[in-house]
Amino acid sequence: MKLVLTEEQRELRDTxxxxxxxxxxxxxxxxxxxSETGYDPAVYRRLNGELGxxxxxxxxxxxGAGAGYAELAVVLxxxxxxxxxxxxLxxxxxxxxxxxxxxxxxxxxxxxxTTVATVALDGDRALNGAEAEVVLAVDGTRVRAVRGGARTPLTVLDPTRRQARVDLREGEAVSAPEAALARARDLFAVAVAAEQLGVLRASLEAxxxxxxxxxxxxxxxxxxQGVKHRLADMHCKLxxxxxxxxxxxxxxxxxPSELPLAAALAQAHVGRACFEVARDSLLLHGGIGFTWEHDAHLYYKRAKADEVLLGPPRIHRARLADLLEL
Structure with missing residues (x-):
C-alpha cells in the first residue's frame, strides 16, 4: 500500500x-x-483542453488518459x-x-x-443539472440517460455549485450489473472525499x-493557548x-475487495472532519469570517454541502458498522 504521492502525482498536483x-x-x-452560468466556461475549456x-x-x-483513482484524488x-x-465534479x-x-x-x-454530464444523486436533483447535456439516473439496477426534459434550478446553500431538479421521464432505462453500480457508488464516495480533503486543507491554511x-x-x-490547541486539533484531522x-x-x-470499507470510512470520517475544520476556521476568524466579503463562509458552505451530498453522515456510519459487523 502506498499513501505517499509519487513524483508524477506531485507534478500533477503542482500543475x-x-x-x-x-x-x-x-x-x-x-x-x-x-454570473448567469454559475461558472466560467473558458476556465472549464482550458481545464479540459490544456490539462485533459x-x-x-x-x-x-x-x-481519455486512463489514469487511476489515486491521480483523480490528487486533482479533486x-x-x-x-x-x-x-x-x-x-x-x-x-x-x-x-x-x-x-x-x-x-x-x-x-x-x-465537449460533453457536460451529471448524476442524479438524490431523487430528481442533480449537481449542475441545468448545465448538463446528459443526466444519469439510477433506479435500482436500471440506469436512464436523460438528454432533454425540464430543468428547474434550485436554491442551494453553496453558491459556487448549482443544482437543478430534472425531469427524469425521458430516455430509455437500461439494465446495469448490480456489482458495477455498487462499485460506482463506492467510487463516488472516494471522489467526494478527495474534494473534501482539499476544502479541509484550504480552510486550515487560511x-x-x-x-x-x-x-x-x-x-x-x-x-x-486556546487558539493553538484548536489549530493543532484541526491539523490532526487533516x-x-x-x-x-x-x-x-x-x-x-x-x-477492489477493500474498496467498500475504505469508501464507507472516507465518507463517514472525512465529511464530518471537513465540516468541523471549515466551521472552526470560520469561528476563529471572528466577526469578519461571517461577512459576505470574506472567503471563510464559502468554504463553510461547500463543506456542509459536500457532507450531505451522498446522504447524511449517519448513512455512511451505519454502512461502515455493517461492513465491520458491529
Missing part, C-alpha cells in the same frame, strides 16, 4: 494547483458564481481547495458511472471536454495564516483525512 491559482482565484470564483482533466479516468480507448483535492465552480461522477458500465456513447465526449497576523490585546492570536483518502484511492486502483 493543477498553479493553473487554478492563475485561472480561478477566489475573486474569480465569486464573479463566476454570480475531464478525461483523466476515462479509458484510453474512449479518448486541488479543485476542492480552490472551490472550483462549475460541473467538474458532476462530470467526474458521470464518468465514473459510465466507465463502470463500459459505455461507448457518452465517454468520448466527456474525455474531449486560519493558520490569519492567526499569524491578527493581533488582539497586543498579541498575535496564534500565540494564545492528517487523518489525508491518510483515509489516500488509502481509499489506493483501494480503488489496487484492492
Amino acid at each position: 493543477v494547483r498553479s493553473f487554478l491559482a492563475a485561472a480561478s482565484p477566489l475573486s474569480e470564483v465569486r464573479r463566476a458564481a454570480d 482533466l475531464a478525461g483523466l479516468i476515462v479509458p484510453q480507448e474512449h479518448g 483535492e486541488e479543485t476542492g481547495a480552490a472551490l472550483l465552480p462549475g460541473p467538474f 458532476a462530470t467526474t461522477l458521470a464518468a465514473i458511472l459510465l466507465t463502470e458500465l463500459e459505455d461507448k456513447e457518452t465517454l468520448p465526449g466527456i474525455a474531449a471536454g 486560519i493558520v495564516a490569519y492567526a499569524k497576523v491578527r493581533v488582539a490585546f497586543g498579541r498575535f492570536i496564534g500565540s494564545y 492528517e487523518q483525512a489525508d491518510s483515509i483518502v489516500r488509502h481509499a484511492a489506493w483501494a480503488a486502483d489496487e484492492a
Whole structure:
C-alpha cells in the first residue's frame, strides 16, 4: 500500500494547483458564481483542453488518459481547495458511472471536454443539472440517460455549485450489473472525499495564516493557548483525512475487495472532519469570517454541502458498522 504521492502525482498536483491559482482565484470564483452560468466556461475549456482533466479516468480507448483513482484524488483535492465552480465534479461522477458500465456513447465526449454530464444523486436533483447535456439516473439496477426534459434550478446553500431538479421521464432505462453500480457508488464516495480533503486543507491554511497576523490585546492570536490547541486539533484531522483518502484511492486502483470499507470510512470520517475544520476556521476568524466579503463562509458552505451530498453522515456510519459487523 502506498499513501505517499509519487513524483508524477506531485507534478500533477503542482500543475493543477498553479493553473487554478492563475485561472480561478477566489475573486474569480465569486464573479463566476454570480454570473448567469454559475461558472466560467473558458476556465472549464482550458481545464479540459490544456490539462485533459475531464478525461483523466476515462479509458484510453474512449479518448481519455486512463489514469487511476489515486491521480483523480490528487486533482479533486486541488479543485476542492480552490472551490472550483462549475460541473467538474458532476462530470467526474458521470464518468465514473459510465466507465463502470463500459459505455461507448457518452465517454468520448466527456474525455474531449465537449460533453457536460451529471448524476442524479438524490431523487430528481442533480449537481449542475441545468448545465448538463446528459443526466444519469439510477433506479435500482436500471440506469436512464436523460438528454432533454425540464430543468428547474434550485436554491442551494453553496453558491459556487448549482443544482437543478430534472425531469427524469425521458430516455430509455437500461439494465446495469448490480456489482458495477455498487462499485460506482463506492467510487463516488472516494471522489467526494478527495474534494473534501482539499476544502479541509484550504480552510486550515487560511486560519493558520490569519492567526499569524491578527493581533488582539497586543498579541498575535496564534500565540494564545486556546487558539493553538484548536489549530493543532484541526491539523490532526487533516492528517487523518489525508491518510483515509489516500488509502481509499489506493483501494480503488489496487484492492477492489477493500474498496467498500475504505469508501464507507472516507465518507463517514472525512465529511464530518471537513465540516468541523471549515466551521472552526470560520469561528476563529471572528466577526469578519461571517461577512459576505470574506472567503471563510464559502468554504463553510461547500463543506456542509459536500457532507450531505451522498446522504447524511449517519448513512455512511451505519454502512461502515455493517461492513465491520458491529
